[in-house]
Amino acid sequence: MTGKGNFQELTEFLDGVEKAFGVPACDCILAKDGEILYRHRAGSLKNSGETGKETYWLYSATKIATCTAAMQLMERGRLGLDDPVGKYLPEFEALRVRRTDGSIYPAGRKMTVLHLMTMTGGLDYDLSRPGLRAALALPERERTTQRIVRALSEDPLLFEPGTRFRYSFCHDVLGAVIEVAAGQRLCDYMREFIFAPLGMEDTTFHPNPRQRARMVKQYAHSDDRGTLTDWNQDNEWRFGDEYDSGGAGLMSTVEDYIRLLSALSLGGALPGGERILRSESVKKMATPRLEGVALEDFWNRSAAMKGYNYGLGVRVLVDGRGIASPPGEFGWDGAAGAYALVEPINHIALYYAQQVYSCPIVYQKLHPALRDTVWRCLKKETERKGIK
Structure with missing residues (x-):
């Protein structure tokens, strides 16, 4: 464990997540000003003798990296928030919308990059959609990111782009847009322009055997009592080696992903990096x-999410009443319980990892409690420096 003293409350919280939330193992890392302030591995990891470089599927925490990539391309003039998605993926030029009565009509609005980044594109996460199902039946070598994403355009949208919020494949579509705008695969782009510059050696869409061997065992909660069952050790949103899921496809370690979050907390760069x-x-x-x-x-x-709004791929705290974080805190989470927090005023970054699927109590109770516990400890630890 790194960090003692004023972090005792956080350590006790993490040591108690197995009993309180049915999570058999977790890993939490906290940084300030780009330097590691605290690290603790609990549950079965606590005395495992492992190196601390265990790997985890990020699932939707991947979205932070994907939106970072999109912002980079905007800086280079290769992508624009108001660009129609059809500019990059022609199949999205003429979309259709399904009314609540089942009737279908031509969309009156163009889907834009902004709609993708804000989850207002009108898509969903339904794997049974006919177009997507047909694409997933293709031989694996043909299931590329762009081929699968283009299939999403074949089925009607749930609503006119920009009018509602629906958590969906929007960031997978964004990943395909990035590929076209950048002229290279999403995995190659992120490795070259995000992971390598930040020294993130274990973050990848396509883990090698050594990285897979270090992966923390993945479970699922099979009922409301938190009964654990073994879960597929793969990622169900990873549709093959030719597919890079911008919405849920990355594997990483806590030591790696805190580097990206720390860079964001510092305005886009690590100290000296x-x-x-x-x-x-x-x-x-x-x-x-x-x-x-x-x-x-x-x-x-x-x-x-009460008190939060949604930005470009991240929750954003706007009303801090009853919440320990300062307004402006942002981040996201993942389907197996990952939690990412970035706080740019005090240059704080937090990453928490676990591997338990179908665990709603984690989002409803564990993450908010973790966030608030971290801030109580930080205020004690940095009182003389002044946490705002």
């Missing part, structure tokens, strides 16, 4: 974007 984003771009990512019914949709997805 290569800049991956301008500070203005980080601010744009963390600018609240939803209003009206779309914001209601976002809040209705999870009670834990």
